[in-house]
Every structure is written in structure tokens, then in C-alpha cells.
Amino acid sequence: MRQSNLFTKTRKEAPKDEVSKNAQLLVRGGFVNKEMAGVYSLLPLGLRVMDKISKIIREEMDAIGGQEVHMTVLQDSAPWEKTGRWDDKVVDDWFKTDLKGGGTLGMAFTHEEPLTKLLRNHIHSYKDLPAFPYQIQTKFRNELRAKSGMMRGREFLMKDLYSFMANEKETDEFHKKVTVAYMNIFKRVGIGDITYATISSGGSFSKYSTEFQTLSEAGEDTILISEDKKVAINKGDYSKTLLKDFNLEGVAFDEKKSIEVGDIYKLGTKYSDAIGLTYKDKDGKEQPVNMGSYGIGVGRLMGTIVETLSDDKGIVWPESVAPFRVHLVSLLVNTDKSKEADKLYKKLVDSGIEVLYDDRNIGAGEKLGDADLIGIPYRVLISEKTLTAGKVEFKKRTNKEPQMLDENELIEKLV
């Protein structure tokens, strides 16, 4: 894509009220627009990143049997009243809205209730199990404060997978499969090394659950890590009982700040009991369906990547989620050699490489600054100087020093 056509512009300064690093960089780079605290629109570059993250998540969900659906924002109160979660005293961050003609609707912050109700039409026998619906869908939470940029939104993109199985044992097996899929996702989007499957309290349905925590000083959570034992514990849930249950007595832990990028909950039969989702087992006996839920904050994940991988010059996108693979920066605009840059652009695109082509008629300093801010993995610079040498200047966003390469060497490196 020609950068002169891209309708967004970079900004020298972030909005004054934007305190989080991830949102400052994403706004300055033209990835997102802040509509209000915790509510961000995705601009073309930001949507490209989000689509790439979503594609990786879909692949991993499909690989473990997930079937994608798209549930609605608007929620009828009935199934939520059955589980007790309609009450604003129980769930204190509902957005609710009045339906013309009477009645109040909710804006979904999760989808256990409507999915459990929906599956009553589809699950009758043990033969209809298991079912693993998932979605990548926009959720809403009426947060009193939202100051962490993309990391705590009032409106945010979420991947939520649900498991409907015959019994707790099967749910436990699937929990392990999802843990592996989740770690694959975090690896593939570039934060595998700093993300930990973390033991935490299971809430009301089970003794323990799994959180996925990414190390970051900007995180709202604190975890305890043993690199030795390859284990992490949510600090708030640390207890003698937990250490005993996981055979971790006497282990030394390091305390670190972290961002929760995913979680897994065993739900047992709470929702299926309340809403009446049962199946007939092999003996014809009615049994409640056993459930689990598995979340990844997709918008938060994008924010976490920016928060943890950026440097003082800007964003550093991993190749897997970068909006483009190559940033071709031409210093030949408005010279008689400008066609040389066009030719190189065409050659790269024809080789199947995603290129953002900076063909804007502005100064070299501004171009290089923008390239660092936008954070595309490979920068290719073409100028009078490189032309004279019969080369282009190739630089990885993560390296300080550029390399001089001829066109064939360049294509070879990139394809």
C-alpha cells in the first residue's frame, strides 16, 4: 500500500489524557482512535494487526475442534435472571438499555447464558456432545475508570470459547488442550517467552483455574514465578494449601507485575443446571452438561504486544502480527529517480510481500521517525546514495545497524 494513500497520519504527540504507553503509541502511529476512555476505533493499520491476531487465534481454536459463531450484543434478561447475573448488585458493570415498547436489554460482557440456552435446541443426547463454540466478538463493560488504553476497555474485542461436555473429567482433559493452544497463540503473536500459564483460584466452581499472565510493569496483576519449576502463581491466590496441592512447598518464587491476557474457568454445571441444558446418557438417564469457558482479550493482547515489545522510538511488531512485513522508504520522491522506488515496490509486491510504501513527499527524518513509530519489522530504504551503490539499505526494526543488499539478496531474505 502506498502510504500517500493511507488516510491516517502519524502524530508527534499523543492525546494529553492518554496515560498508557500502548494507547499513546497506537494513537500516535495511526492504529487506533480514542473515542472516549476505554473505547477505541480501529484505523486501517490497527485493523490489519487485529485481523492477523484474530486469524492466529482462529487457527488454534479450529485445531482443537472449536466451531466459530457470532453471538449478539443485545441480551434478553430471561436466561441471566435464571443464573442470578442479571442483578446489577451481582454484576456491577452491565451496560443496559431500554427497548422501545417496554423492557430492558443488556449489552453482553460474556455469553455463557445465551449459549447455554441456545444449545438446548441442539444437544439432547450424549451423541450430540462435545460442543466447542467460540467467537471473536465485541464485549461491553461499564467500567468506572478506564485508563489502561487497549488493556481495560469499556468496549473490547474478545475471543471466548465454551466447552459443553459429558462430565468433569472430559472438561479437565479439554482444559489441558486449550492451555497448549493458548500458549501456541501467545508464542505465535510474539509474547510466548514472557507469558505464563498461572495457577489461580477457581472461584465458585472449582478449586483452581488457569490464568495466562504476560510480564509487564504496566500490568494490574502480580504473579509469583519459579523459572526453575516452570510454574507461576497469582500472588493473590498464594496459600499453603495451593503449594501443597501442586507439590511446590519450599520452592523460591520471584514476584513480577503482569497483564492477564487469557483465562480458563471450569464452570461445572452451574449454567446448565440453572438454564436446563441436559443430555440423555447411554442408559437414557438425564444428565446436566458440564461446562468450561476460555477467554482471550484480543484487544488487550494487541495492547500487551505494544506495551511489552516497544522501545523508545516506537512500536516493534512481531512479524506474525505486523500490519505489513516491509516498510519501503523512498528518499527519491520528486526526483528524476522516483521510478526506481516504484519499480522496487512493484517487485516486492509481485513477490507476494506485504509492503507499506512510503512515497510521501516529506523529509527523510520524518520518514525514518515514522517508520520506527509504526514498527514494521523490515525497513528497506532506497535513495540516491543506495542507487549509486547498486543496493538498498535493509534494516530490521530490532537491529541498530542497517545492511546494504542488492535487490536479489533482499528478495531472498524476505521470501
Add this chain to the structure above:
Amino acid sequence: MRQSNLFTKTRKEAPKDEVSKNAQLLVRGGFVNKEMAGVYSLLPLGLRVMDKISKIIREEMDAIGGQEVHMTVLQDSAPWEKTGRWDDKVVDDWFKTDLKGGGTLGMAFTHEEPLTKLLRNHIHSYKDLPAFPYQIQTKFRNELRAKSGMMRGREFLMKDLYSFMANEKETDEFHKKVTVAYMNIFKRVGIGDITYATISSGGSFSKYSTEFQTLSEAGEDTILISEDKKVAINKGDYSKTLLKDFNLEGVAFDEKKSIEVGDIYKLGTKYSDAIGLTYKDKDGKEQPVNMGSYGIGVGRLMGTIVETLSDDKGIVWPESVAPFRVHLVSLLVNTDKSKEADKLYKKLVDSGIEVLYDDRNIGAGEKLGDADLIGIPYRVLISEKTLTAGKVEFKKRTNKEPQMLDENELIEKLV
């Protein structure tokens, strides 16, 4: 995909309160779930169709310079107050919701206001124009009644493109380009023959606008068609002046019911004036940006395809948007020949064909009924009988008579 794994089931009966044909068939086939009137979740088959329609729309929007964004549902009142559209007396189908800590937010039914505001950060000079942001995003309308299934939703997927240009002449030129792109879309999704670019009143910003109307007895609109002149007029906007303006005096028109699947509006400078979106022209003079908006109801389009192309047995998907290309129906399940069907399934998938494989252990009648209901374009039946003949039975959903083909002939037909 193996149908035995698909968590949704077909239904013999639609919900009693579902009066529209499109929703009856989509619910019965397991494409959508009705959450409440005008609010439908997409199940795996339905999401596949919606994704294919969306992909076609994206290709056509990208081809005319569209840049995809994703705006938010939650709306701050400020820009809407400037254009006068925040007032419930002016826009009577807002959903609104209260923000914890004070203030009221809207749920967007369109995005002129926030986009115009957003572009103030990015458009300063004539060099920054034009800009064509578009999105495929969920919109909300607080309809008093919603009885037309996917065709009039309270929550619905919409494609909305906006043009920001230097003057009205440029907007008019782009209007023509979008009209061509829209007709391409309607052709590609299978309703080109029955869809008309229709002259209608332009509302407050211009004398005329363009609607895209698809013939259907289920439509809420009425249009006047001249096949002779290849022209259509919205009946409500028919007038002597219009006939004169388009040189149509004395032309004979047929009256038909129709569904509005898309529309184009010239917005002039109403929004840019109110919100203050200007650019400096070549002489350094401040000018208001000239705008247009271009909508397609994506959910409504899916409903319209079902409404207009189905028959008494079920849905008839055009190949371009069908959830799968081939429905492989095995009558060999639980026989000693079941592996033959598995092999054929593998062979088709390995040839790059999208296949729904009915490997369910149910009767032949039910399988064939479901195949007609689900409406996949090509049905391939394998049974003891076809095996004996060394063939499979191949039937187009739109043909009455099947053909016997051997495997090579089959692959040749499909690849």
C-alpha cells in the same frame, strides 16, 4: 467438515413467532438463532455464509480505494449534538445507555458523526483527500416492531462506506464508481438479475439518491421498473419533475415489491460544517470537506438471498456464498463400506473443495431432506447402489434430476 461434528442440528419446525420465510429457513437449517425479535446470533453455517458475503464486499470496496476501519458501538454525544442527531425526537430509534459515573452514551446506528470528527486529526490539506473509510460492523436500531427476520434487525451487520472529497463534482464521480461496485456485489452474491439501482429522493442534502432494490414479494418497498429503459424509480418518489429530470416522460413502468439492500446518499457539507472538518485548498483557503455515504445491509443481504432464491424444499445458496460447495451424503454409515465414503471425502478435501460430509447415523430420507433445507449447491450421494455401479450420484440443488458420475468426472466437474 463432518456433519456429525457440527454442533447445530436442523429443525423440522421454525419457532412459532417467526413469520418471515428467510428467518424460518435460516433457523430451521441451523444458520442462525433467534435471540429476540430482530436479534439473531450466527451459528457456524450462518457465519460461513456471512464471511463469504463480507469477503466479496471487501474486495469490491478495496478495488475502488476503500480502506477498512472498525468504529465503535458506544458513542459520545458531543458530535451528534452538533449535527442535531442526538435528540430522540430527531432520531427516534436510538438505543442509549448510561455510563457509570455519569453521562449517557448512544449505540451507533451509523457513523457519519464520529468519522467526521476522527478525520479532523488526519485531513488538513487538499493533499490529504480523498479518503474512503469503510467498515463491516454491527449497528443498532431500537425498532418498535421487527418481524422481517434478518431483513429488519434491531442489531445487524452493515457495510458502511464514507467518501470525503474536495467538492461535489468529485463526490458525484465517486457515486458512479460505487454504483458499479454495488452492482458487482449483488451480481456476485447471486441476486444481480433481480436487483435495480433505483432513483429515489435525495432527502435534505441533494435532489436524488440511489437505492439498490431487489425484487421480492416480501419487500417493504415498491418500485417502478422499465426493463426497456433499464431504469427503476422508488414509487414513493415518482413525480413529474423526476421523470423530466431523467428524461423518462411517457415511459411505461411495472410496479413491483422490493427489498432495499443498499443505498447511496450525497451528504454535501452538512456533517463537515457542523463538526468542523475542513481542508486548505491549493490557494491556502479553508474549504469544507464534501461527503457521501454508501450502505449495504450485510445481514439483510443474507436474508434477501434466502428470501428470493429458496424453493419449497429449502434454501438455494449461490456458489459464491454457500457455506460449503459440496454436500457429500453417505448412505454407507455403519455398513462395512463406510470407509469408501471417508475416502471420497478425503479426496474431495484434498482437491481443495469445501465439503460438508453427512456422516450421521440417521435415515436416508432425513439426510436428503436436510441437504435440500441447508441448500449447498452440489449434492454428492454415495450408497451401496452407486458403489455397485462404480459411480456417485451428483445433483445440483437447482436441478431435479441427478447424474451418475465416476470419481474422476466428479472431481473434474468441481475443480
